[in-house]
Amino acid sequence: MTTALIRRHTETEPAPLFETPGHLLDKFIKDFLQPNKIFLDQLHKAVNTICTFLKENCFRHSTIKVHKIVQGGSAGKGTALKTGSDADLVxxxxxxxxxxxxxxxxxxxxxxxRHQLEACQQEKNFEVKFEISKRTAPRVLSFSLKSEDLNExxxxxxxxxxxxxxxxxxxFKPSPAVYTELISLYKSPSPLRGEFSTCFTELQRNFVLSRPTKLKDLIxxxxxxxxxxxxxxxxKGSLPPKYALELLTIYAWEQGSRAEDFDTAIGFRTVLELVTRYQQLCIFWTVNYSFEHEIIRNFLLTQIQKPRPVILDPAEPTGDVGGGDRWCWHLLAKEASEWLFSxxxxxxxxxxxxxxxxxxxxQIPIIWGARMPPTVNEMFSFRSRGLLE
Structure with missing residues (x-):
């Protein structure tokens, strides 16, 4: 498809990605995927107003205080799409x-x-449409911010x-005690696994937010x-979470480029080829937790020996968004294989x-702390899984 053909499409009707040449991908992202800057500004103002209102008014007739409110999700990380993006306010x-x-x-x-959001909706003026979901759920409350003029x-x-x-x-890294407590709860018979990812939203957001603009565009x-x-x-089946693909994209860039400016087509192809190799994936980071603390190290060694794909949340090690055979990676891999010829x-x-x-x-860092070096069986296991050279 030529540049002229791409121009024929309106912002609400993107050109087919499959037919967009690699050297025009940056233009495709700019024209069809990046949110409008006017809407982002309106969104930022609205979120600030809502957060300030909640901090000042929630529990104001009690001794309870709101310590902080953290925005996560794609809007918080700077990777939102023009339509259909989500965000968390924790x-x-x-x-x-x-x-x-x-x-x-x-x-x-x-x-x-909910009570305070309804009051905020009535008392404050917003440049965007502020709608609170009527759906009731014990774990979450939902609302939307919409620009009717921009259709975002x-x-x-x-x-x-x-x-x-x-x-x-x-x-700054959290104290190891944060993770040892989380690991203890995860290993207990209590049915609370996966309940506490929200506690680490700030770290999840910062992990992505600090990346170069072009990498966020690749995401x-x-x-x-x-x-x-x-x-x-x-x-046909349940696909892995989008967060797994975000982390896989960051990993591809870290291992393959680390440049602030790179060829988007090359980055995109690398990610899709990694998807086709899902049965080999075992990816983790040590930016917030590491192998230096014995309890955390032993837990990490257990995590990375699970069936692949393994992709550990860099904010908290109990979260494996690779999930082994929990999700239908084979379906996504089949699509990726077909797309490689686009x-x-x-x-x-x-x-x-x-x-x-x-x-x-x-690769596992060779840091064993006070623990004895790994046994021959452990070393063989790690090598067979591609975790050591």
Whole structure:
């Protein structure tokens, strides 16, 4: 497809991605995927107004205070699409004093937040349409912010959570005690696995937000591709979460480029080729937790020996968004294999671009702390899984 053909499409009717040549992908992202800057500004103002109102008014007739409100999801990370994006507003009230009390207290907290959101809706003026969902759920409250002029919107989930990280400064690691407590709860017979990802929203957001603009645009492109696959495949099986594809995109860039400016077609091809190699994927980061602490190290070694794909949440190690055979990676891999022959991966001369050379598995750092070095059986296991050279 030529540039002239792409221009014929309106902003609400994107050109087919499959037919867009690789050297025009940056234009495709700019024209069809990036949210309008006017809407982003309106969104930012509206979210600030809502957060300020909630902090000042929630529980004002009690001793309970709201420590902080953190915006997560694609809008918080800077990877939102023009349409159909989501975001989280995670509210950290003082009444939630532990992981387990998060479960016990959340219904009453959500009821209070709903009351205050309705008051905010009545008392404040917004440049966007502010709609609170009438759906009631014990774990989450939803609302949307829409621009009717620009036909753009973001759906928000409001979630109460335990402020386990405190007032975390950007770039600082949490105390290992945060993770040892989480791991202990995860390993207990209590049915609370996966309940506490929201407590780490700030770290999840910062992990993506700090990345170069072009990498966030590549994430947008991968998410757009994923949504096309999702529409086609949803009746056949449950696909892995979008977050897994976000992390896979970051991993591909870290291992293959690390440049602030790179060829989008090459990055996109690398991600799709990693998807086709899903049975080899074992990916983790040590930016927030590491192998240095014995309890965390032993847990990580257990996590990375699970059936692949394994993709650990860089914010909290109990979250494996790769999920082994939990999701239908084979369906996504089949789509990725077919897409590798699309025009997306041809350069201006009509030649297929070559992907970055990226291993399918992260390497275990040789840091064993006070523990004895790994046994021969452990070393053999790690090598057979591609975790050691």
């Amino acid at each position: 509210v950290f009230p003082s009444s939630i004093k532990s992981f387990t009390s998060q479960v016990a207290e959340r219904t009453s907290v959500i009821n209070e937040i 919107s973001v759906d928000f989930d409001v979630l109460p959570a335990f402020n386990v990280l405190g007032q975390l400064e950007f770039g 947008r492109l991968v998410k757009y591709w994923y949504k096309q696959c999702e529409r086609k495949l949803k009746i 025009l997306c991966f041809k350069d201006g001369a009509g030649n297929f671009v070559r992907p970055w050379n990226v291993p399918a598995a992260s």
